Amino acid sequence: MKRITPLLTLLTGAGTAAVLFAMSAQAAPRTVQPTAAITPSASATAPPDAPSTPPVDPTGQPPAQPSEQRGRPGAPTTAPAAPVTANWTGRLDSGATIAITATKGTAVAYVCDGRRLEIWLRGTAADGRLKLTGKKGATLTGTIGDGDVTGELVVGDKRWRFTAKAAATPAPVLYRATAQARRAGVDGGWIMLPDGSQIGVLTRDGSPAPAPPLDPAFGTTIVDGSTVAAEPVAGDPETAE
Numbered sequence: 234m235k236r237i238t239p240l241l242t243l244l245t246g247a248g249t250a251a252v253l254f255a256m257s258a259q260a261a262p263r264t265v266q267p268t269a270a271i272t273p274s275a276s277a278t279a280p281p282d283a284p285s286t287p288p289v290d291p292t293g294q295p296p297a298q299p300s301e302q303r304g305r306p307g308a309p310t311t312a313p314a315a316p317v318t319a320n321w322t323g324r325l326d327s328g329a330t331i332a333i334t335a336t337k338g339t340a341v342a343y344v345c346d347g348r349r350l351e352i353w354l355r356g357t358a359a360d361g362r363l364k365l366t367g368k369k370g371a372t373l374t375g376t377i378g379d380g381d382v383t384g385e386l387v388v389g390d391k392r393w394r395f396t397a398k399a400a401a402t403p404a405p406v407l408y409r410a411t412a413q414a415r416r417a418g419v420d421g422g423w424i425m426l427p428d429g430s431q432i433g434v435l436t437r438d439g440s441p442a443p444a445p446p447l448d449p450a451f452g453t454t455i456v457d458g459s460t461v462a463a464e465p466v467a468g469d470p471e472t473a474e
Contacts, residue, residue, distance in 0.1 A: 314359035323397030332424040405465035
């Protein structure tokens with residue numbers, strides 16, 4: 234009996250220790266297992282795209298800006314002025330008659346009163362505008378619209394407004410004595426009006442007078458028994474000299 238008692242004591246102590254160990258294990262904080270870190274997506278971590286690099290000019294020059302490219306061959310440029318081909322006749326507010334003829338943007342105008350006054354001008358007709366000049370600082374400007382021309386003639390300190398209508402046919406509306414006739418001392422201008430009449434001034438040796446009728450079929454007239462030749466102006470600037 235005495236031998237069993239120590240054994241029971243030993244077993245009791247071992248059981249008590251086991252119970253305490255179990256209780257201690259349950260009371261201890263649980264250890265959290267580390268989890269794998271969330272890996273950001275490639276789109277979140279990838280560096281931003283670098284700005285595109287313009288192509289390198291083989292000459293080593295930096296790329297031209299839009300304003301510089303306009304001057305290069307093949308680059309878009311401003312459209313050229315649209316030339317005009319047409320004929321007009323009309324009147325100034327002073328009562329004088331005017332004829333304007335334009336061929337591919339080159340324009341000639343003639344103003345006369347059928348007695349003594351006559352003015353020749355030349356210039357351009359493009360993009361709906363007329364710009365002509367003559368002797369003694371004369372200028373003529375006008376706007377083309379709906380078949381008509383409206384504008385102003387300025388000579389010195391005098392100004393006249395005018396309106397001219399487009400010719401219904403391609404027939405010439407303006408004639409002038411030929412260069413050969415002018416060299417002989419005879420100059421003249423004739424305006425062919427829509428009603429079939431004509432008006433002009435003929436100058437002989439510097440003296441202006443009403444022009445005799447011109448036959449447009451032959452381009453001639455008779456002056457003191459002599460034949461004087463004339464030709465259509467048709468926008469030729471040389472005839473306005």
